[in-house]
Amino acid sequence: MGESQAVRTTGVVAGVANVRGLHESDWHTDLFLHNAAQATVTVVLYYSPRGGTVDPGQGRQLTVIPGQTLTLADVVSTLFGITGSGAIHWEVTAGDETTLLVAADTYNRVDDVRRYGQQVPGVRWSTATLPGGSLSGPAVAGRYRTNLGFSTDWDCTRVNVRGYDRAGVLKVERAIDVLPLTWYQLDDLFGQAFPGLIANPEAATLAESIHRFEVAGTNGRVVAYTTIIDNTTNDASYFLARPRSAGVNEVWLPSVAHLAGANGSQWRSDVFLLSLSTQALSPTIAYYPSGRDNATPAALTIAALAPGQAAVSEKILQDAFLLGPPQVGSLRLASMVGEALAFMRTYTEEVDALGQVVTYGQAIQPCASGNAVGGAFEGRIYGFSHGPGMRSNLILQNTRADATGALVASNILVDVLSADGALLASRTHALRSGEYLQVNRFVEGYGLGTITGGGLRLSLVADGVTTNTGGVDAMVTEVNGNVLLGTNDSRLLRVDLVQTR
Structure with missing residues (x-):
């Protein structure tokens, strides 16, 4: 333990694997490193096994040239030669640590084409919540199981986990002694980790089962998450747990859907709302559909949250907005007063050969209006593929507003880069x-x-107006299957912001 404390890593990807899992799942991880700087970056990667810590003598040093996206396929096996699950820590030893972007695709592999994946974002410790600060994420049961995991920094030796039911009542609490620079996961929260928390969890509905789980490092920083996994398909959606300070008054949730897509896919969206308040909240939820000027929303509803309540709105466009297909666009949540967290899962739903309804989905984190491409920040999205076995879609959501708060038009430049950073194509989109x-x-x-x-590489085209706020949120959804039939499972790659001045 003393040796690992000498390694002060830059950040962590919490949740990588080369292992067989529950329900005949077969988990692997592809790691992506993108250099958004103008100079080469040298980085050392360390593997942290479940319940263990990093071995300082087993780091793997790599260089990433400017603009490059370095892909390390099945990284736990090919780079570290390990069978198991854990986390990968990275340490930038030369170059700008703020412009080396790291993320992973941790997926259940069916065969050479078909897979069910989840995007696992890398988090720099400099941006992680301070010791003692809590992180919250949703958990559900029924046709799903939920895992909760976390990684610790070089100081943390104790982590507290608390579970609150849908009424906000504290139901379970566990203090876990851990090693620094470790990875720890509680598998199947309702079935294994905390049995009895819900009576007959496999028969519970989403609304009955939803809980808020909270994670806090007592003497160090943690990065935490929940993964919601379909019990039949083993498809997982990874929700990065968020701090109370992430609660802002207004957030956007792009890629809400109620429509039929390519290759027989049927897209739906569920929204999870977690109140951290001791007061009742009434957030407004506005729907902004694709293909139109959205100076005003197409539809509006109000959610009623009791103090501390955890709630889920299933198939929100259909059930809350009463809209028929086809629908796709964004949700804008306001009046959150900094005391609520929002998450969304957009998924395709189908009936399998046994007549069961199964899902394959992607987790969508909220975006505050100001956390978008624009001003001093350009955007980078990296690690996507498009070809016979994968199709990639680009999503742009204009959040730019004038000094009065009215939404205004924007132009955004999109440059497509090859894996080695070469410019392949450019387009400007007028939004x-x-x-x-x-x-x-x-x-x-x-x-x-x-x-x-x-x-x-994305940048807002300057219009000379300096009083506007917000910008353009961007993402790529990489969907399994194209010319070759896949699972229709999607992985959402959210834009990372890089300061340019």
């Missing part, structure tokens, strides 16, 4: 006020062919 733009199979639309481990 109307509040517009949600989705460009399906955008790689083909840009006149390109197959891309593996590609990247995007």
Whole structure:
């Protein structure tokens, strides 16, 4: 333990694997490192096994050139030669640590084409919540199981986990003694980790089962998450747990859907709301559909949250807004008063050969209006592929507003980069006020062919107005299956912001 404390890593990807899991799942991880700087970065990677810690003598040193997206396929096996699950810590030893972006795709592999994956974002310790600060995420049962995991920094030796039911009542609490630089996961919260928390969890509905779980490092920093996993497909959606300070008055949730998609997919969206308040809250939820000027929303509803309540709105466009298909766009949540957290899962739903309803989905984190491409920040998206076995779609949500708060138009430049950072194509998209733009199979639309481990560089076109706020939120959804039939499971790659001045 003393040796590991000497390694002060830059950040962590909490949740990597090369292991067989529950329900005949077969988990693997591809790791992506993107250098958004103008100079080469040298980085050392360390593997932290479940319940263990990093071995300082087993680091793997790599260099990443400017603009490059370095893909390490099945990284736990190929780079470290290990069978198991854990976390990967990285330490930037030369270059700008703020411009080395790290993320992973941890997936259940069915065969050479079909997989069910989840995006696992890397988090720098400099941005993580301070010791004692709590992180919250949703957990549900029924046709799903939920895992809760966390990674610790070089100081943390004790972590507290608390579970609150849908009424906000504390039901379980556990103090866990851990090693620094470890990875720890509580599997199947309702079935294994805390049996009896819900009576007959497999028969519970989402509304009955939803809980808020809270994680806090007592003497160090932690990065925590919950994963909601379909029991039949073993598809997982990874929700990065968020601090109370992440609660802001207004957030956007792009890629809400109620429509039929490519290859027989049927897209739906569930929204999870977690109140951290001792007072009742009434957040407004506005719907901004694709293909129109959204100076005003198309529909509006109000959620009623009791103090501390955890709530879920299933198939929100259908059940809360009473909208029929086809619908796709963004939700804008306001009047959160800094005391509520919002998460969304957008998924395809189908009936399997046994007549069971099964899902494959992606987790969507909220985006505050100000955390978008614009001003002093450009955006980078990296690690997506498009070809016979994968299709990639580009999503742009204009959140730019004037000094009065009215949504205004924006222009955004999108550069497509190869894996080695070469510029392949550029397009400028003119976005109307509040517009949600989705460009399906955008790689083909840009006149390109197959891309593996590609990247995007996004920048707001200057209009000379300095009083506007917000910008453009951006993401790529990488969907399994294209020419070759896949699972229709999607992985959402959210834009990372890089300061340019």
